[in-house]
Amino acid sequence: MTSDLFTYTLRLADDAAILGQRLGEWCGHAPTLEEDIGLANVALDHIGQARNLYSYAGEVEGAGRDEDQLCFLRKEREFGNCLLVEQPNGDFAQTIARQLFFSAFMLPFWRKLTGSRDETLAAIAAKAEKEAAYHLRHSGEWTIRLGDGTAESRARMQDAIDLLWPYTGELFEVDGVVERLVADGIAVDPETIRDEWHATLRRVCDEATLTLPPVGWMQSGGRSGRHSESFGHLLSEMQYMQRAYPGMRW
Amino acid sequence: MYTQALNARDTEAGAVEDADRVAAFQARVDAEEKIEPNDWMPEGYRKTLVRQISQHAHSEIVGMLPEGNWISRAPTLKRKAALLAKVQDEGGHGLYLYSAAETLGVSREELTEQLLSGKAKYSSIFNYPTLTWADIGAIGWLVDGAAIMNQIPLCRCSFGPYSRAMIRVCKEESFHQRQGYELLLEMVRSSEEQKEMVQDALNRWWWPSLMMFGPSDTDSQHSAQSMAWKIKRFTNDELRQKFVDATVPQAHYLGLTIPDDKLSFNEATGHWEFGEIDWDEFMRVIAGNGPCNRERLAARKKAHADGAWVREAAIAYSRKRADRREAARHAAE
Numbered sequence: 001m002t003s004d005l006f007t008y009t010l011r012l013a014d015d016a017a018i019l020g021q022r023l024g025e026w027c028g029h030a031p032t033l034e035e036d037i038g039l040a041n042v043a044l045d046h047i048g049q050a051r052n053l054y055s056y057a058g059e060v061e062g063a064g065r066d067e068d069q070l071c072f073l074r075k076e077r078e079f080g081n082c083l084l085v086e087q088p089n090g091d092f093a094q095t096i097a098r099q100l101f102f103s104a105f106m107l108p109f110w111r112k113l114t115g116s117r118d119e120t121l122a123a124i125a126a127k128a129e130k131e132a133a134y135h136l137r138h139s140g141e142w143t144i145r146l147g148d149g150t151a152e153s154r155a156r157m158q159d160a161i162d163l164l165w166p167y168t169g170e171l172f173e174v175d176g177v178v179e180r181l182v183a184d185g186i187a188v189d190p191e192t193i194r195d196e197w198h199a200t201l202r203r204v205c206d207e208a209t210l211t212l213p214p215v216g217w218m219q220s221g222g223r224s225g226r227h228s229e230s231f232g233h234l235l236s237e238m239q240y241m242q243r244a245y246p247g248m249r250w
Numbered sequence: 251m252y253t254q255a256l257n258a259r260d261t262e263a264g265a266v267e268d269a270d271r272v273a274a275f276q277a278r279v280d281a282e283e284k285i286e287p288n289d290w291m292p293e294g295y296r297k298t299l300v301r302q303i304s305q306h307a308h309s310e311i312v313g314m315l316p317e318g319n320w321i322s323r324a325p326t327l328k329r330k331a332a333l334l335a336k337v338q339d340e341g342g343h344g345l346y347l348y349s350a351a352e353t354l355g356v357s358r359e360e361l362t363e364q365l366l367s368g369k370a371k372y373s374s375i376f377n378y379p380t381l382t383w384a385d386i387g388a389i390g391w392l393v394d395g396a397a398i399m400n401q402i403p404l405c406r407c408s409f410g411p412y413s414r415a416m417i418r419v420c421k422e423e424s425f426h427q428r429q430g431y432e433l434l435l436e437m438v439r440s441s442e443e444q445k446e447m448v449q450d451a452l453n454r455w456w457w458p459s460l461m462m463f464g465p466s467d468t469d470s471q472h473s474a475q476s477m478a479w480k481i482k483r484f485t486n487d488e489l490r491q492k493f494v495d496a497t498v499p500q501a502h503y504l505g506l507t508i509p510d511d512k513l514s515f516n517e518a519t520g521h522w523e524f525g526e527i528d529w530d531e532f533m534r535v536i537a538g539n540g541p542c543n544r545e546r547l548a549a550r551k552k553a554h555a556d557g558a559w560v561r562e563a564a565i566a567y568s569r570k571r572a573d574r575r576e577a578a579r580h581a582a583e
């Protein structure tokens with residue numbers, strides 16, 4: 001039981017940390033100064049969520065690991081984030097599509113998690129829900145601007161949607177951990193989110209004059225620690241300091 | 251301020267100005283009144299401000315790069331969040347400053363163009379590399395520290411929009427400065443190896459930080475006119491001395507050695523005396539030959555070029571929307 005809650009919380013923490021890491025790579029390199037600031041905001045929200053979730057996971061585990069040990073001292077096969085969040089930034093359209101898919105899921109997810117029987121998760125969810133609403137608005141507005149902008153931006157935005165679409169199936173995966181926690185009233189059954197998620201994407205894509213791909217074949221593996229090739233590089237960069245200088249205070 | 255007072259002065263800008271207006275303007279400045287964008291001002295005053303404010307804005311923007319270099323490698327989540335927020339603040343400073351410059355009739359696009367073409371200057375400090383995590387602390391402590399020394403008097407600058415921007419910016423810069431110092435304090439207390447890393451960062455950032463105040467007063471062309479216009483309140487050397495006096499004890503508190511064997515405290519004056527700055531290095535970096543000048547400009551150019559299609563899309567979309575609204579209104583009539 002404790003171990004299910006630990007695994008579940010850790011997966012949420014990993015999603016937030018890895019997406020925050022990716023978004024942070026934009027800082028200073030975005031298409032406009034406003035977006036340098038906007039994407040940094042989104043990154044900061046995710047890092048904040050990761051901190052709360054890792055700290056709670058460490059508490060649940062009870063082995064004395066803190067947020068940084070969980071984030072910086074686990075190996076690639078131990079990370080349980082979904083593959084979507086680790087996908088490289090690509091061009092701005094890919095970053096926006098990744099965020100749109102994720103935030104369209106996370107907004108209803110956090111909203112439902114506020115009703116969790118686990119009070120800590122419910123409290124983290126209440127804060128994260130407000131943040132996700134902003135992330136969805138930000139990525140949705142950009143999807144529409146790019147989709148209904150120029151011929152080039154439309155083509156890039158459509159390509160980004162097609163490229164990342166196969167990574168969305170994993171958001172809805174249910175394994176024993178999720179099943180048991182749903183039965184206990186702690187976790188969210190992702191199936192209860194699917195309609196809202198799909199409706200959000202359809203509304204945005206319609207306005208953006210873009211096409212949502214058919215469901216089709218989906219990627220899988222992140223939740224059980226089978227990641228993309230690029231993920232090891234992300235970790236080696238993110239974890240560099242803690243690996244090179246073990247056991248020091250910063 | 252990261253302007254280092256370098257470009258040639260351009261007071262002799264065209265037509266002779268009406269002596270009465272100039273005198274009335276100077277009287278307002280002397281009375282510590284704020285000059286607002288729609289007020290009459292001498293052309294030289296306007297040009298000096300555009301140059302100074304835009305150089306300051308460019309410095310904030312280019313300054314995001316050396317620190318941004320460590321966001322992905324910050325050692326803890328707390329430090330990662332703090333660094334990201336700091337770099338984001340610098341972007342915000344760039345935005346307010348571009349807006350302040352725009353009140354003087356120059357567009358952000360023009361200013362960006364000047365930066366990317368290499369025509370506009372930015373502070374020489376950002377042409378040095380961030381090699382270790384300690385550099386992030388050193389930048390907060392020294393670079394933001396030097397910026398504050400320069401900027402606090404600018405909060406009283408005669409030009410209203412600049413002075414108001416500086417009041418807001420200074421609050422954030424002093425937060426950055428304390429945060430950087432606290433980061434270093436944690437490191438020097440944690441281990442000998444980290445303390446060495448901090449000393450190494452100080453060795454590399456000390457002299458470039460002193461150069462942030464610009465040429466020595468004997469070589470600075472701007473000071474007198476800028477002082478009379480109350481754009482500047484202290485000379486470069488005065489500000490540099492204030493910075494040294496404030497910073498040396500802070501270095502000692504960290505247990506560090508300032509990399510200057512001429513450094514000594516003068517009991518009579520109460521000031522720290524320091525060695526000669528390597529002005530050749532300064533001029534070389536300003537002229538484009540510092541360790542990172544090319545990389546910094548290339549990174550800004552790349553971001554600008556890579557983002558062109560996004561900016562074009564945003565413009566195309568807002569035009570389409572306006573057209574549709576217009577069409578809908580006609581249909582309704």
Ligand SMILES: [Fe+2]
Nearest residue numbers: 251310343397
């Ligand atoms: Fe500044």
Ligand SMILES: [Fe+2]
Nearest residue numbers: 310339340343
């Ligand atoms: Fe700044």
Ligand SMILES: [Fe+2]
Nearest residue numbers: 394422423426
């Ligand atoms: Fe700053």
